[in-house]
Amino acid sequence: MKHFLLIIMLFLTVPAWAEDLMLSASEKQFLKDASKGNYRIIQSARPDLQMAALWLYADNNVEKLSDKQLEYLLNLDPDTPRRNSFLREQERRFSNFYTDSDVLEFFKDREPQTWEGFEKLYPALKRNGQSKKAKTMLKDWWIKGVFTPDVQKDFYRKYKKDLSQEDHYNRLQYLLAPNAGQYTNARRVADLLDGKGWEAYVEARIALQNPNNNKFNANGALDRLERVNASLLNDPYLARDRFYWHKQQEKEENNLRAVDILAQAKPLTGVLPNPDGYWVQQRIVINRLIAAKEYKAAYKLASINPFKEGEAKADIDFKAGWIALRKLKKPDLAAKHFKDMVEGVSTANSRSRAAYWLGLAYRSAKQSFNAERWFSEAAKYKYNFYGQLAMEEDVCLVELNGAGDDNMTASSEIMNSPLRHIYAYLLQIDHPYNAYSFLRALSYKAKGANDYRYLASFAKEQGSDFHSLMIAKEGYNIHHYEVGKEAFPVLDKNILEGLELKALVHAVIRQESGFDPKATSRVGALGLTQLMPATAAKEAKDLEMTYRKEWLTSRPEYNVTLGEAHLKRLLEINKGKHIMRVLAGYNAGMGRVAEWVDIYGDPGKEGVNPVDWMESLPFNETRDYVRKVLENFMSYNAMFNNKDLNKDKLSCR
Template sequence: MRSARAGTLRSTALATSLALVVGLAAITAKAWAAEDAPAAKPAAQDTASKGAAPKTATTKSAAPKAAASKSTTAKPTSTKTDAAKTEAHKPTASKSSAAKPDAAKAAPAKTGAHKEAAPKATESKSTASKPATASKPAAPAATGSLPNKPAPVRAAAPTLVPATRQHAAPIARKPVLPAAVAATSSTSQSDKEALASVVELLRKRRPSDATEAEASISDPVARKLAEWLILRSEDNGASVERYRAFLDANPSWPSQTFLRRRIEASLWDDRRDDSAVWAWFQNESPVSAKGRLALAKVMLGRGDRGNAERLVREAWRNDGMSEDTETTALEMFGSFLTAADHRARMDTMLYGTDNEAAGIREAKRLGSGYLALAKARIAANRKGSNLRAQLEAVPSELSGDTGYLFAKIQLLRREEKFAEAARLMLSAPKDPARLYNVDEWWVERRLLARKMIDVEEFRTAYLIARDAALPARDIYKTEQEFTSGWIALRFLNDPSLAAQHFARIGVGSANPTALARAGYWQGRAAEAAGRGQEARAAYARAAEQSTSYYGQLARAKLGLPQIELNSAPRGRGADRLEIVRAVALLYEIDARELAIPIFGDMGDNGDPEALAGLGELTARHGDARGMLLMGKAALNRGLPFDHYAYPVNGIPSFRQVGPEVEQSVVYAIARQESAFNPAVVSPAQAYGLMQVTPDAGRYVCKRAGIGFDLNRMKTDPVYNAMLGAAELGGLLEDYRGSYILTFAAYNAGRGSVKKWIERYGDPRDPKVDAVDWVELIPFSETRNYVQRIMENLQVYRARFGGGTRLQIDADLRRGASVE
């Protein structure tokens, strides 16, 4: 994702058709944002505006001089990620999406194609170096095989122990319901025409007419699909009873939570009587602020004040609400709320920029001191130049407020006063009840811990990571344990301590990346401690995850020659299933974009038999985007959908106009950049399959001696792929064939890569551990990006080349033989 993990990207096609009506939900990878991401707007890495962290020693090598280009045209200064631009003015998002893989706050500037544009719900849930050898990780053993003895060690650091805490038990997945079987096996032409009419009427915002057209459909599957589309559309006027009838009859259909939220909104907005509300919640728990408030009203009427208060407080402290909903809630339940509840809401709403207006409203209710604090928090979110002045305006009695401490730590880190920031962080509360948003606190700890690595304060870096309150999201739990263990192993030279952290990664998870990361780093820790047999066993566990970066590294450690991919699962009579028939109908009426939420939801929650049928269907229709969305989500559940998660038909044939680039590299990039959506546009104005920016397009055309056509770059997938491949080829030429540097620059820009070479060494240097170099990349989105492209590359070689050998070890060291 040209940078990141990913603000909302919009497809031009969807924007003109469905985005206004059908409200496509975010589907695959969940947003990723991050203050440390090289993103276009709000949250670029802090070092972007102030330069690299102070070097602690002279580096041995400067950035290599780029090869002379064929043109004297200056290289484009803007990056797909805008990482080279100043980080000021980038407000960060606090909304906890589902997937932020490896990043945390703002949206990725280059791409987030995995996430589809969707109308925002009214009541949304808010969550709330190279430097000298001393700072370089301990020298590793040869990557290709296990050593006979452990690598040399540095002087022992002070003894450290992992923090003791109770980890949450693995979350039990909701049982997957079998997909419903269709009553008929075919649909008449007249029914298809009526279904197409329903779609067209919804696009014209005429849901009542669409309902009339639906009534003429006789085929049960086609009619059910029409009803699902109508219920997902905006302002459809559907009653609670209509929603409920659909959900009761179709528990295995997609969008269950989406439609439940619609029901809860209707119960509250339409002031439905207590009996209707009570009937709905007999077998359901609220999933939205309006649902909680509606049920609280009924509970109060039934004399259950305790549960009513609990529901109101839960909604007030945690949920986003419109100003009108807030006002009504205060009128009805204001006496339930204490000053502590109002402080909690203010604090929750001010982690990030999504709900700043709600935070300000709450601050005004609390008084002038809290209003000053809220303004300071907003200045911190937006990286305002007046943050110090805003903090100084906060009354002294609020200087111990956790939100104040959070903003002060951010300020000190951005001012590069890392020691002061670390002291304040280590003294900050760790009780989740006082932090309100443990994930945002973890992100800040991660940023600061990496700064402490840069200035060689390794023990402090470890303590900052280790002592974090347990994050809420699984991705951050994994990241917290990994960061702690990695620092312990590679900087404190304490493999025993590191192993304890690595052992907690991925517990109870089926996610291939988490499982492979856990096994690989447990192997590295055991290897460093001289426990070869234990290391091999750990690497073997990681190696089972052939599609994962760490699994591929583990296979290289074990000397395994190839990665193992699962063949496409076969659906046994899947065409008889309703949801498969429904998607087939969308293809037949040329409305495949409406299947996007189906693919994502089914990938996350669907019956494997139905998924196999959907996979076969997408393959028949050459729908690479649908294959990827469904296959990737299924693969993350541990299902054997490798074949569909890595489609080989997503890029049209094109002519290469620059230095030749391997086909698998182009596919690896496009899969990550656009998820094979040729119409996607990033907030940084990067376009199409390869997320090419206008500046980059002009530059590569000039370099190749061909004409540049901006409109074609935006609309023609063949031309877009040609330009993206040419840009990759130019980067590979300039970086002497280094994939690490090429991929990092494609995401974060040449300027960022130059700084990282100066700070952490050159990964082409045999003395530099390439795996550690990638882990040291300070932008979490770029770090993740390079790993994902590397793993994609290995899989695509296997898909295109049949028995192609695993080359990740050589790919990480590419360019090293050229001096």
């Protein structure tokens, strides 16, 4: 133990270390052993190496840590990855001999994360004149807590005197939220609510949420709904499940009925568990109604907006505004929705989108001053698609060689943090996911653009273009910092020289894999250009090249050659067509594109605005993919050709 404490002292007293970050084979093995549960103390000239080993060991063995080791990890850095896991373990070890003052001091700057922690803090607060804070915490835990049925029963037994009927109703909504599936607990909470009909209410909602379950066939779900007390039929949460049931029937009459159900229900003004889950269902029906040209119904549904913040609110504000402007030809109404959106978003992506469309709405309303004001706001975001559309000047040229300082340093909080060296070490033992969590932790300390530029440059120096790009994009999108050349990586010279479609290939790679040559998607797409193996095999055959699946992730030049060949094939298939068709096909397949052309028209053809076509796409992933590849292309095209893409074919203006 003395040896361990000595090492801790070294950890805490060593200043910014020399930049000798390359590990020896034995040091790498030491870290790999720790990650597999074999932790030991070693003598090392790198005090931070022991830190890395202890963290790797704790990541999968937190319950085996000594109290001293656990305390050390918690004191290492407030941004240390997995810190919440370490806090939970410390709470579980609470001694019965802790005094109220010990407990209050422990939770001075944080909320409890475990049942053990809650049971210590709640009575301590009540005994020490903080009953209001205790009551707020109790209600929050009861309403949102994910408990086993036994823990829920125990919680209620202990604290029922401090819980209200409103608390039980709100807990019921969390238990029955989209994808929650807490049906046993929901049935038991229904028994706690006053009045009749809550059991039937819960059973109806369970049936409506499971329309494909043979136990709840169409008639079964509707039969259960008929048993619900009339006073509960307009309950906004029940209405959401009725909406979902109709959506799942996939018939036009059901889509229209779904809209009426939400419109007639009481407004959803209370708790909103899983807002994204509710919004996904609403968005699907809106897209169906647009495809069916039921624009009034689509707007009616898009104008039902219970969302207070986040992606759900921004997305529904946009949908309502876009339908009002493009389909209902009501620019004043559209401007209201786009203004709501622009006031509620902060990222570069969302700000540029909201500002650009608000400018279009004002332009259609013949308010030229306001239109130009918002086009100018959108144009501030020159690396974003809508900012590029709004710009009257050329896209800002991103220099290939950049203006960065190779000897750049960051703020002392970053330079002196042990997290910086641990990041480099984890990359060297092939732990890229864990390593990135340390880089993100360092970004929380960033005080400005220079810190983000340093972190992006540092990641690139350590061999990860992917991490460099991700941190540069974060600096730009979240904080609107100019982050330099790391935001637009370039392939190695030996690959670059063989490319014909330089800008397009780079644009696709930046979006597909983030320049991670080993990237593997959840559906099996591989490497820099994220080719499916079957597609890669076909392209290799046509090029008379040997096909090896493993080469897609081990040989970047091989992957890029096949990826460019596939892009050329799609360009040939769509010769004379708009580039959006090619990009949508690369992401979703040309079969899907053919369906969308039948429904929404052919982008670029007379009467079919390409940007409106893109915004109509029912798959968020494909729509965002097309937009992001195009914005990447604009910047890469400027880099390679010192000129901009002809924006006339893209602009709505």
